[in-house]
Amino acid sequence: MATKLNLKELSKREDRLAPGHRLCAGCGAGIVVRQILAAIDEPVVLANATGCLEVSTTIFPYTSWRVPWIHNAFENAASTMSGVETAYRALVKRGKIPEQNVKFIAFGGDGGTYDIGIQALSGALERGHKMMYVCYNNEAYMNTGIQRSSATPLGANTTTSPAGKVIPGKMQPRKDLTAICAAHNIPYVAQASPHNWRDLMEKARKGVAADGPAFLNVLSSCNRGWRHDTSTTVEVMKLATETCVWPLYEVENGVWRLTYKPKVKKPVTEWLEAQGRFRHLFRPENQYMIERIQADVDGKWERLLKLCGEA
Amino acid sequence: MSEFKALDGTGAVAEAMRQINPDVVAAYPITPQTAIVQTFSEFVADGLVDTEFITVESEHSALSACVGAAAAGARVMTATSSAGLAFMWEILYVAASNRLPIIMTNVNRALSAPINIHCDHSDSMGARDAGWIHLFCENAQEAYDTVIQAVRIAEHPDVLLPVMVLFDGFITSHAEERVEIFDDAWVKAFVGEYKPKHSLLDLDHPVTYGPLDFTDYYFEHKRQQVEAMRHAQKVILDVADEFAKTFGRKYGLFEMYRLDDAEVAVVVSSSTAGTARAAVDKLRAQGAKVGLLKPRVFRPFPAQEMVAALQHLKAVGVMDRAISFGSMGNAGPLFLELAAAMKIYDAGVPMADFVFGLGGRDIVPSQIEGVFRSLLQIAETGKVSELVSYVGVRE
Ligand SMILES: Cc1ncc(C[n+]2csc(CCOP(=O)(O)OP(=O)(O)O)c2C)c(N)n1
Ligand code: SF4
Ligand SMILES: [Mg+2]
Numbered sequence: 103m104a105t106k107l108n109l110k111e112l113s114k115r116e117d118r119l120a121p122g123h124r125l126c127a128g129c130g131a132g133i134v135v136r137q138i139l140a141a142i143d144e145p146v147v148l149a150n151a152t153g154c155l156e157v158s159t160t161i162f163p164y165t166s167w168r169v170p171w172i173h174n175a176f177e178n179a180a181s182t183m184s185g186v187e188t189a190y191r192a193l194v195k196r197g198k199i200p201e202q203n204v205k206f207i208a209f210g211g212d213g214g215t216y217d218i219g220i221q222a223l224s225g226a227l228e229r230g231h232k233m234m235y236v237c238y239n240n241e242a243y244m245n246t247g248i249q250r251s252s253a254t255p256l257g258a259n260t261t262t263s264p265a266g267k268v269i270p271g272k273m274q275p276r277k278d279l280t281a282i283c284a285a286h287n288i289p290y291v292a293q294a295s296p297h298n299w300r301d302l303m304e305k306a307r308k309g310v311a312a313d314g315p316a317f318l319n320v321l322s323s324c325n326r327g328w329r330h331d332t333s334t335t336v337e338v339m340k341l342a343t344e345t346c347v348w349p350l351y352e353v354e355n356g357v358w359r360l361t362y363k364p365k366v367k368k369p370v371t372e373w374l375e376a377q378g379r380f381r382h383l384f385r386p387e388n389q390y391m392i393e394r395i396q397a398d399v400d401g402k403w404e405r406l407l408k409l410c411g412e413a
Numbered sequence: 414m415s416e417f418k419a420l421d422g423t424g425a426v427a428e429a430m431r432q433i434n435p436d437v438v439a440a441y442p443i444t445p446q447t448a449i450v451q452t453f454s455e456f457v458a459d460g461l462v463d464t465e466f467i468t469v470e471s472e473h474s475a476l477s478a479c480v481g482a483a484a485a486g487a488r489v490m491t492a493t494s495s496a497g498l499a500f501m502w503e504i505l506y507v508a509a510s511n512r513l514p515i516i517m518t519n520v521n522r523a524l525s526a527p528i529n530i531h532c533d534h535s536d537s538m539g540a541r542d543a544g545w546i547h548l549f550c551e552n553a554q555e556a557y558d559t560v561i562q563a564v565r566i567a568e569h570p571d572v573l574l575p576v577m578v579l580f581d582g583f584i585t586s587h588a589e590e591r592v593e594i595f596d597d598a599w600v601k602a603f604v605g606e607y608k609p610k611h612s613l614l615d616l617d618h619p620v621t622y623g624p625l626d627f628t629d630y631y632f633e634h635k636r637q638q639v640e641a642m643r644h645a646q647k648v649i650l651d652v653a654d655e656f657a658k659t660f661g662r663k664y665g666l667f668e669m670y671r672l673d674d675a676e677v678a679v680v681v682s683s684s685t686a687g688t689a690r691a692a693v694d695k696l697r698a699q700g701a702k703v704g705l706l707k708p709r710v711f712r713p714f715p716a717q718e719m720v721a722a723l724q725h726l727k728a729v730g731v732m733d734r735a736i737s738f739g740s741m742g743n744a745g746p747l748f749l750e751l752a753a754a755m756k757i758y759d760a761g762v763p764m765a766d767f768v769f770g771l772g773g774r775d776i777v778p779s780q781i782e783g784v785f786r787s788l789l790q791i792a793e794t795g796k797v798s799e800l801v802s803y804v805g806v807r808e
Contacts, residue, residue: 145616149481160624170613173623174480174507181474184467185439185481185489186613192436192465192487199486199614222477225470 105143107303112140116168123166124158128332130322130339131155133296134238135209138318141303142310144203145169147190149183151214152176154245154324155238177218180226180235183208187231205310206233212253213243216279227286227315234309234316237279240324248327252277255347256398257391258379260327265382270391275398283317284353290314292352292361295321297340301350301361308354321348329378341373346403351410358409367403370396414596415660422585423448425553425592426492426518426578429560430464431456432600435516436487436607439467439478444530445582446494446520472497476504476515483513484622486612488564491515494582495522498536502543508575509544510638511622514567514607515575517545518560521683521734522582523772531773532582534683534734538746540577544638546645547712549682550580553590558662564604565652571644579711581684583773595660603659642713649710666715668707669722671697675704677788678723680751681732682708685769685776689732692781703785708747716754724760727792730784732804734770742766742800763797769804780804 105111118139125132131154139146147170150156156173159166174182187206193199210219215237223235242260243249250263256275259265263272284291289312294302302320309316321342323335330338342348343362347370350362371392374380383391407413420428426449430438440450456462467482469475475491483489493501498519508515519537523529537547546566550556556578563576580586611620626634646666653664668686671693672678681689686707696703706722723729731752733745740749748766755762767784770776784804791797 147485147613147616157625160621162624162626162630165621165624167621168619170616170619171621172481172484172613173625174477175503178474178477178504181469181477182481184469184474185437185478185483185487186485187481188437188439188465188467188478189482189485189487189489190614192482193485193614195463195465196436198436202616204614204616221470222474225474228470229468 104307107141107300115140118146118167118169119159120166120168124161125154126326126332128325128335129154130240130296130324130335131238134236134302134320134322137296137299137302138207138236138306141306142205144205144310146205146207147186148172149174149179149186149208151179151210151219152245153211153214155209155211157245176214178222179208179210179214180219181222183233183235184226184229184231187233206231207310208233208235210235210237211244212237212239212241213251216253216277217251224286227283227288227317230314232314234306234318236318236320238320238322240322240327242324242327244324244327253279256395257383259382260379270382270388280319287356288315288317290316290352290354293319293348294350295339295343295348297336298343298350298362305352308352327379330376334376338376341368341376344368345370345373345399347373347399349403349406351406358411360406360410360412363412370399414599415593417591418594419589420553420592421448421587421589422520422553422556422580423587424452425557426560427452427456428594429557429600430490431462432597433490433561433564433604434462435464435490437465437467437479437482437489438491439469439475439482439489440491441469441472441475441493441497443472443494443497445522445586446492446497446518448586449492449518472500473504476501476508479515480504480508480511480513483515484511484612485614486609488607489515490517492518492520494520495524495536498540499524502540505540505543505545507623510634512573512641513575514573516560516563516567516578517575518556518578520582520586521579529772530582532584532734533771533773535736537577537579538735541712541746544574545712546574546576546649547710548576548578549709549711550578550585551683551686551707552585553592556580556585557592557594558656558660558664561600561603562652562656562664566645566649568607569648570610572641572648574641574645579683584684599659603656646710646713646715664709666710666718667722668709670705670707672704672706672722674702675726676702677728677730677785677792678704678706678726679730679732679781679784679788680706680708680747682711682747683734685732685734688776688778689781692778692785695778696782696785701785701789714750714754717758719751720754720758720760723755724762726762728788729755729762729764730767730788731764732767732769732784736768736771744801763791763795765791765797765799766801767804768801774805776805
């Protein structure tokens with residue numbers, strides 16, 4: 103029987119990601135990984151794209167991973183895991199290893215997933231490997247020093263979309279990768295955030311139970327890049343959901359469903375104000391950007407409500 | 414037991430792959446390699462192999478999936494050419510550095526631009542420092558034999574390096590030859606079973622593959638790779654000996670043809686060596702003392718052995734099917750490597766480079782005879798008037 107998703111039970115488990123790694127204090131990535139791995143009772147084999155999570159957890163001769171783990175390169179966690187998962191099937195078929203209910207999980211940052219790795223991801227999803235791909239989405243290339251990615255939200259100040267005198271940060275809204283993955287018609291796609299741990303853990307369980315590929319897009323605060331206090335990681339992510347900037351939903355066998363609906367939809371300014379990366383938007387000359395962001399969020403939320411049969 | 418079949422190079426490789434029946438193949442089509450993946454797909458579809466074939470969306474993913482599968486303890490193969498190999502570039506290093514015994518057939522084809530589907534060696538030569546073993550084959554038979562040997566070489570515990578099996582696009586890949594195909598059971602017995610030491614699927618002994626090295630360990634890991642490359646030469650020869658005992662054909666680091674009493678020689682690999690042999694015979698019949706050395710193992714480069722085979726000569730001409738742009742004299746990679754070796758080991762033999770056949774430009778016996786005539790002149794005068802010349806180009 104599956105372990106109950108209650109904190110008392112879960113806290114008894116040995117962490118599959120051992121403490122002592124070098125992620126920054128308050129980093130969302132470690133929280134995301136630990137929640138997902140704690141939700142899964144079965145043995146796991148992991149792949150990791152190049153990025154903060156990878157560099158912080160495997161500084162030779164140390165490793166924080168108590169489970170099998172492979173890093174290949176930046177853009178190919180999905181194809182690497184395709185190979186691992188296929189090897190498993192091949193070796194079981196030939197009786198070389200015992201059949202065990204192993205779960206294959208790839209972790210990639212937003213850069214490694216939305217941008218440079220999207221081809222490998224799309225290929226792996228289309229081929230139908232039984233694996234779960236998790237994008238821990240901190241909305242920029244953090245490992246290389248906070249450069250914009252196609253997951254970076256509209257208006258954010260990053261080192262390659264700096265808030266300048268004429269251009270107020272990133273001028274493009276984020277790419278909707280969750281919908282792109284859903285368009286692959288795979289069994290399970292979801293968007294989640296670790297502030298709602300139960301929701302994330304349930305989604306992780308559904309993801310690895312799916313009969314085919316699953317994709318989780320999980321918000322993952324980077325206080326270095328988002329510019330907030332290390333103690334407010336969870337609150338900032340919660341605000342993303344409460345403002346409908348980062349809705350929590352799933353697409354299970356083609357059926358879209360909101361898994362959390364804010365009672366009151368907060369204005370985006372509450373989420374923007376909480377982070378230094380948006381500070382410049384509050385200058386009078388950039389007021390139009392805040393309006394643009396609100397309109398963008400509203401439009402996408404309305405569409406999502408329709409897809410989920412809520413409107 | 415064996416039988417003879419009419420096969421082209423791609424068919425011969427596909428036959429070897431069928432007999433090896435690897436656990437996993439991940440590959441992507443590109444001319445002139447495509448026939449390998451197509452033929453192998455048919456074997457999979459018809460149940461002649463029970464390999465899991467990953468129909469990846471690119472060569473980058475092909476090799477990435479091979480890395481994942483090999484780290485998971487599978488015997489893994491792939492095949493590519495030209496742009497495909499170039500696209501794999503980053504992962505070539507990852508595969509070698511993680512010491513994964515992946516076997517890849519690369520059918521040599523020119524690199525773009527201009528896009529050109531025909532043979533030259535610029536693709537694999539561009540990847541010569543990536544840490545793979547490079548084995549050049551002259552014809553379909555050698556390709557078949559070499560793929561079988563490659564498995565044993567790559568997986569040898571003293572080596573654990575990926576191997577590239579190389580032969581000429583179209584010339585070898587698409588020309589039908591009489592190829593001796595051994596009994597399935599013999600090949601199966603020869604390659605044996607792969608027993609990986611560290612596997613991602615050994616759940617009781619979790620391993621971390623591909624960690625981050627800082628300045629304190631990276632160098633040592635590279636140094637270990639050097640050691641593996643050093644061991645490779647002996648293993649290549651041991652495997653060749655065992656292959657000869659089992660199957661009868663003998664392979665070495667390189668092949669020598671009428672070299673013992675020669676005064677000048679051409680060094681050329683792959684299919685052109687066959688053409689060069691004809692030129693040697695013709696000139697020998699006319700009394701010229703000419704010979705041939707055909708490199709087989711390009712990585713690890715058998716420097717001392719080659720020098721020993723060539724140092725009695727009065728002139729050596731290297732024929733390169735690639736250019737190392739901007740290098741000394743804009744010479745080809747084979748020349749640069751061999752010239753360095755000849756100097757270091759004090760051969761004292763004048764040398765010249767003859768670049769030929771880029772983008773599949775034909776090379777005919779009369780042109781190689783011309784190369785020999787230039788070499789005979791160098792031998793006579795002791796002077797190299799042109800360090801690098803181009804055979805068969807319109808100037
Ligand atoms: C092919 C390639 N291009 C660029 C890089 C440099 N690089 C390493 S990590 C990284 C950004 C990672 O961003 P993301 O995937 O979002 O992960 P994060 O560090 O934010 O967790 C970049 C650009 C690389 N390693 N490989
Ligand atoms: S830079 Fe950001 S993403 Fe990277 S470890 Fe620190 S907090 Fe985490
Ligand atoms: Mg990121």
